[in-house]
Amino acid sequence: MSGPDVSVVICAYTEDRWEDTLAAVSSVRAQSWPALETLLVVDHNQALLDRLGKEYKEADEVRVLANAGPRGLSAGRNTGIAAARGEIVAFLDDDAVAERDWLRHFAEAYEDPRVLAVGGRTVPVWASGRRPGWFPEEFDWVVGCTYRGLPRGRVRVRNVLGGNASFRRSAFDAAGGFATGIGRDGDKRPLGCEETELCIRLSRARPDAVLLIDDRAVIHHRVPEVREHFRYFRTRTYAEGLSKALVARSVGADKGLESERRYTTRVLPAGVARGVRDALLARRGGAGRAGAIVAGVLTAAGGYVVGSVRARRGGTTFQVPRVEVAARE
Numbered sequence: 225m226s227g228p229d230v231s232v233v234i235c236a237y238t239e240d241r242w243e244d245t246l247a248a249v250s251s252v253r254a255q256s257w258p259a260l261e262t263l264l265v266v267d268h269n270q271a272l273l274d275r276l277g278k279e280y281k282e283a284d285e286v287r288v289l290a291n292a293g294p295r296g297l298s299a300g301r302n303t304g305i306a307a308a309r310g311e312i313v314a315f316l317d318d319d320a321v322a323e324r325d326w327l328r329h330f331a332e333a334y335e336d337p338r339v340l341a342v343g344g345r346t347v348p349v350w351a352s353g354r355r356p357g358w359f360p361e362e363f364d365w366v367v368g369c370t371y372r373g374l375p376r377g378r379v380r381v382r383n384v385l386g387g388n389a390s391f392r393r394s395a396f397d398a399a400g401g402f403a404t405g406i407g408r409d410g411d412k413r414p415l416g417c418e419e420t421e422l423c424i425r426l427s428r429a430r431p432d433a434v435l436l437i438d439d440r441a442v443i444h445h446r447v448p449e450v451r452e453h454f455r456y457f458r459t460r461t462y463a464e465g466l467s468k469a470l471v472a473r474s475v476g477a478d479k480g481l482e483s484e485r486r487y488t489t490r491v492l493p494a495g496v497a498r499g500v501r502d503a504l505l506a507r508r509g510g511a512g513r514a515g516a517i518v519a520g521v522l523t524a525a526g527g528y529v530v531g532s533v534r535a536r537r538g539g540t541t542f543q544v545p546r547v548e549v550a551a552r553e
Contacts, residue, residue: 227331228311229260230390233304235297236318237267239275244319244446246279249286251321251443257328259285260310265300267291298402298418301386305396305547314390317368320346320445322388329441330390333378340395340426340433343384344441345370351449357509359452360517362495366460367447370439373491378438382483383423388443395433399426401547417467424471454516461520465527466534473535492517 232252236245245264252262262285266273273290280286289307293299305313314330316322326344333342348355348369355361361372368387375381384390402418427433450456468484495517502510 227257228334229309230257230312230314230327230331231304231308231310232259232262232314232316232327233265233301233308234262234316234318235265235267235291235300235304236272236276237269237300239269239272241319242275245276247321248316248318249280251323251326252316253285254324255322255327256324257331259314259327261308262286263304263307264288265291265304267297267300268295294404296404297386298404302401302404302547305393305401308393311393312390313393313396315386315388316443317387317445319448320387320443323442323444326441326443329438333436333438334392336434338432338434339436340392340398340430341384341423341435342390342441343381343435343437344388344443345437345439346385346388346443346445348447349444350447350452352452356452358454358512358516359457359509360495360499360513360520362491362517363457363461363520365464366457366520367451368445369447372495373487374437376439378436378440381435381437382427383420384435384437386419387445388441389419395426395430396547398429398433417464417471421471454519457516457520458523461523462527465524465529466531467527468524469528469531469535472532488521492521 234245234248234252249262249264252259264276264280264286266276266288268291273288276288280288287307289303291300292303292306301315304315312330312334314327329344330342333339346369348364348367350356364371365385368385370385399422401422403421423435427435451460496514499510499512499514499517502508503514504510
């Protein structure tokens with residue numbers, strides 16, 4: 225099979241997701257386009273590191289590594305990038321499983337040498353068995369999934385979404401790695417946007433770069449019961465506002481909020497209108513969805529204001545590391 229070699233990085237931090245992590249690795253090992261290797265990066269959890277090391281000690285194509293940087297998802301990803309031997313580095317969440325042709329669709333997109341990043345579609349798997357009636361599809365990013373308003377097909381985008389994404393190795397040479405201090409850190413406040421900041425930085429370093437989303441590259445992401453409640457929704461949208469303030473500080477508000485302006489002025493008003501219509505037609509959850517959209521916008525805006533004030537006062541810092549990638553064998 226000719227085409228690029230792909231290294232898959234899965235970052236893990238808790239034994240509570242043990243079965244999910246094993247399922248994620250199994251889905252990579254079952255790909256129609258075989259991965260060169262799977263790198264399991266453990267975030268400062270020695271018990272989990274030892275347990276995964278024993279689990280995969282006979283699997284030559286699975287390597288278990290300790291996060292070599294500060295605690296958090298960004299440093300874990302950077303550790304995987306540095307160790308990866310493939311021409312392409314793909315990322316999969318530790319509580320997600322990839323469909324069989326996931327890597328094949330990524331690999332096909334890289335036939336164009338201008339393509340430096342490709343993301344896919346992430347489908348929620350609700351713990352309760354169905355989407356909460358009040359939960360708007362426009363806010364599926366709250367649970368790490370593809371949301372209503374993203375373009376369909378294989379299309380150019382400003383940024384890919386980190387839990388289902390891939391990059392050409394040369395992208396990290398041009399732009400550096402994921403910024404630490406922006407993304408998630410275990411069970412602390414659910415910040416994000418590290419992939420957004422990286423993609424904008426990449427496009428500035430390589431103006432000719434093409435970044436794509438191919439919605440045929442599908443993964444299924446488990447949404448735990450605690451994230452089906454409005455309390456988490458409110459916490460996550462507030463954290464998104466904080467994160468967007470950091471991104472704007474790094475790359476400027478023009479690029480940092482470019483897509484968000486279209487989202488808030490076009491996608492969300494249409495979502496509110498659908499919710500109101502469904503409420504008038506006595507359809508399940510209509511009023512709740514409309515209200516959640518309004519609440520989500522206000523909460524995210526509040527987070528952005530607070531984050532901007534903190535950034536101006538120097539209360540929040542982040543770093544963009546250079547990533548020394550492994551030599552190919």
